[in-house]
Amino acid sequence: MAIRTPAAPTGARVLACIGVVLGLGLIGATPSVAGPKVDTVVLDNGNRLTCEIKQLERGRLTMSTDALDTVRVYSGRIREIVSPRQFEVERADGTLHFGALATTQPRGVRVEISPGSGIDLQLDDIVRITPIEASVWQxxxxxxxxxxxxxxxxxxxxxxxxxxxxxxxxxxxxxxxxxxxxxxxxxxxxxxxxxxxxxxxxxxxxxxxxxxxxxxxxxxxxxxxxxxxxxxxxxxxxxxxxxxxxxxxxxxxxxxxxxxxxxxxxxxxxxxxxxxxxxxxxxxxxxxxxxxxxxxxxxxxxxxxxxxxxxxxxxxxxxxxxxxxxxxxxxxxxxxxxxxxxxxxxxxxxxxx
Incomplete structure (x- = not known):
């Protein structure tokens, strides 16, 4: 039979670890200052939303609107995404592209790298869209x-x-x-x-x-x-x-x-x-x-x-x-x-x- 000897107190260490992780989470969740609503998202039902795109990840687009505050839309419901702002766009194969967002066809996204030059992608091939100016917390x-x-x-x-x-x-x-x-x-x-x-x-x-x-x-x-x-x-x-x-x-x-x-x-x-x-x-x-x-x-x-x-x-x-x-x-x-x-x-x- 194994003999157990008293272990050093662990409660304080555990609480400290929990506090660190929860603290990081609360800081990360702190609302950021709202940016200009210059982005446009068109849904598959024809609804057009003027918003600020926060992020697209794990199949969901997060955006901020004046009327509805923060909204999440599943990528399968999106027909068009347009924005003059600069974004970081990651494809399923890991390739990164940087530029403004335009559209040439339903569920198509054109990343405008420079005036007159861009790359055409499909929404289904995009796994992440993040504004280049996004802060650490965002x-x-x-x-x-x-x-x-x-x-x-x-x-x-x-x-x-x-x-x-x-x-x-x-x-x-x-x-x-x-x-x-x-x-x-x-x-x-x-x-x-x-x-x-x-x-x-x-x-x-x-x-x-x-x-x-x-x-x-x-x-x-x-x-x-x-x-x-x-x-x-x-x-x-x-x-x-x-x-x-x-x-x-x-x-x-x-x-x-x-x-x-x-x-x-x-x-x-x-x-x-x-x-x-x-x-x-x-x-x-x-x-x-x-x-x-x-x-x-x-x-x-x-x-x-x-x-x-x-x-x-x-x-x-x-x-x-x-x-x-x-x-x-x-x-x-x-x-x-x-x-x-x-x-x-x-x-x-x-x-x-």
Whole structure:
């Protein structure tokens, strides 16, 4: 039987991490000063909207109008987009174009690079449109969801917090992800699982980027007081459209971890991971996401670890959703007497920005 020794207090660290992520999200969601309404969007029913285009991403166009404030329209309902302003336009193959927007045919977009010179694209081939003058905060997206459950039979209470803040520019991207689950029962010790991931990348080609990752983990179910992972590698964008994104990541990482009652140990690992997102482009907005990270030991003996994080989000009001979140951890060679896997699922209510 494994002997558990008291771990260092973690509540303050967890609250600090939650505060950082939520703070970034609130800053990112701060309304910006409205710009001039010089853009025109024509819908498939013939309605013409004079607006300020904020962004097109994940199959939805966000724009600001005088009459309706901020409006989101699904790209499949758009017939024309016209604007004299300068935009950054990204195609499904990762190619970037810069210029004003005009139209030559229904669901066609002409990116006017210079007077008399432009490139004709189809809306279905465009995955992102961002104003070139967009501020840092306007380029941020994210979500926060909270979950709570209670079982009377064993007086079990479970709290969950999931948060994600992402920033994208022409060349750089950064993301902060927090996942926290705390379970308490009357007849057992409290169990906490906390994971904070920070990542950054730089675009090096239409479908390639180089990046780094830093991950902090605590998992009392697996007797992990603190695991720190720092790595770097390359990312390949395998698929990108208005319905799905699929990326593959490979690189090297160094892991430093302390199990309860054990010495701190470090080792080098090969890191292979993948991210998959699928989303609908209808009024019933559904978003599915899964991240898998695999670690293969290079030093310190043969060892394989697997980390899985997934979520299904169902929007029921503008910017508000229900979510089903799942996670899993596997370790092929944990310290003697320690569990080698941990899985869980939670329901939550969330807000996206």
């Amino acid at each position: 380029r941020m997206d994210g979500h926060v969801d909270l979950g709570f459950s209670f079982a009377k039979a064993d007086l079990e209470t479970r709290y969950t917090v999931n948060a994600d803040t992402e920033y994208k520019s022409k060349r750089y991207a950064a993301e902060v992800v927090l996942a926290s689950q705390i379970t308490s029962r009357e007849d057992a010790e409290r169990l906490a699982r906390n994971q904070l991931t920070l990542s950054g990348s730089r675009r090096v080609g239409p479908r390639w980027s180089g990046g780094t990752i830093l991950q902090l983990q605590q998992n009392e179910e697996l007797s992990i007081d603190l695991r720190t992972v720092a790595g770097a590698g390359v990312t390949r964008y395998l698929a990108q459209s208005n319905r799905t994104n699929l990326t593959l990541f490979a690189g090297l990482a160094y892991t430093r971890e302390q199990f309860t009652g054990e010495e701190i140990k470090g080792r080098a690992e090969v890191l292979v991971g993948s991210n998959w997102d699928w989303f609908t482009v209808t009024n019933d907005h559904v978003d599915l996401s899964t991240q898998v990270l695999s670690f293969f030991g290079v030093t310190g003996g043969s060892r394989t670890r697997l980390e899985l994080q997934s979520a299904a989000r169902f929007e029921f009001l503008k910017d508000f959703y229900f979510s089903v979140n799942g996670y899993g951890s596997f370790d092929s060679h944990p310290p003697e007497g320690r569990a080698n896997s941990d899985v869980g699922m939670s329901l939550a209510l969330g807000w996206s920005f």
